[in-house]
Amino acid sequence: MLFLAEGGINFRADGQFDGVNGIYDSQAFTTTLDFRVMPLRGNPVTPDGRVLRQAVHLSWAEWVQILSPGDPTLSLHIPAGGKMDHAQCGESLQEAFAFFPKHFPERPVRACTCDSWLLDSHFQEYMPPDSNIVRFQREMYLHPVRGRNEGVVGQAFGSPLIDLQSVKANTALQRAVLQYIKNGALWSGGGSVLFPEDMSWGKQVYRSQTLDDIIRPG
Numbered sequence: 001m002l003f004l005a006e007g008g009i010n011f012r013a014d015g016q017f018d019g020v021n022g023i024y025d026s027q028a029f030t031t032t033l034d035f036r037v038m039p040l041r042g043n044p045v046t047p048d049g050r051v052l053r054q055a056v057h058l059s060w061a062e063w064v065q066i067l068s069p070g071d072p073t074l075s076l077h078i079p080a081g082g083k084m085d086h087a088q089c090g091e092s093l094q095e096a097f098a099f100f101p102k103h104f105p106e107r108p109v110r111a112c113t114c115d116s117w118l119l120d121s122h123f124q125e126y127m128p129p130d131s132n133i134v135r136f137q138r139e140m141y142l143h144p145v146r147g148r149n150e151g152v153v154g155q156a157f158g159s160p161l162i163d164l165q166s167v168k169a170n171t172a173l174q175r176a177v178l179q180y181i182k183n184g185a186l187w188s189g190g191g192s193v194l195f196p197e198d199m200s201w202g203k204q205v206y207r208s209q210t211l212d213d214i215i216r217p218g
């Protein structure tokens, strides 16, 4: 299983979109993706949400496209209030993957996707490993998005306009958001994809791939 980035897009050396939050990287690279020539060449996206500079080369025998523009997908939303209990998230997805084929068989669901502030992959470094947000992320194949730092700050503190120097962090998430910014970085949110055939909640199926598997799939 491998995501390839869209071609012709500039990414920073850290694998995030170049220019997001006004940050441009002198070491940025431009992705390539061309299905018309073999071996197909593309820049992989790691399951933890980074686009790699090093391209992979795939022959027809190695390449089966499993998600294409226009395919029916489910768009996941996490409602406010309460907690996103890990087991309940899994049950909810399991139910969704059963419900839609049963009631809408003419539109087979290829994947479940989500774009959100809480899918910024840097939460994995800055939040406790047992946080629901981190555990949810680790079940998904993540990818970068062009989100804004203000969006993440606003979700964490109720407003994007707070004074980051003086605001008090009361929760682990607020501490994470502030620390990352104090370290000189800006949040951009993230995206996730989960394929129904990979639904094995708790197993972190996409994380079992090593970087070597990603660069040399087969």
Ligand SMILES: CC(C)(COP(=O)(O)OP(=O)(O)OC[C@H]1O[C@@H](n2cnc3c(N)ncnc32)[C@H](O)[C@@H]1OP(=O)(O)O)[C@@H](O)C(=O)NCCC(=O)NCCS
Pocket: 076, 077, 078, 079, 080, 081, 082, 083, 084, 085, 114, 115, 116, 118, 130, 131, 132, 133, 134, 155, 156, 157, 170, 171, 172, 173, 174
């Ligand atoms: C999604 C949501 C339910 C996750 O909450 P959760 O299950 O508590 O998440 P975690 O277990 O990862 O949280 C761990 C810590 O971060 C805190 N936290 C989580 N979401 C927070 C938020 N939006 N603002 C401030 N702190 C938050 C928790 O209170 C907890 O802190 P603590 O350990 O110091 O008590 C919560 O962020 C929320 O209600 N968000 C609004 C809805 C939303 O943004 N949906 C996404 C749109 S797709």
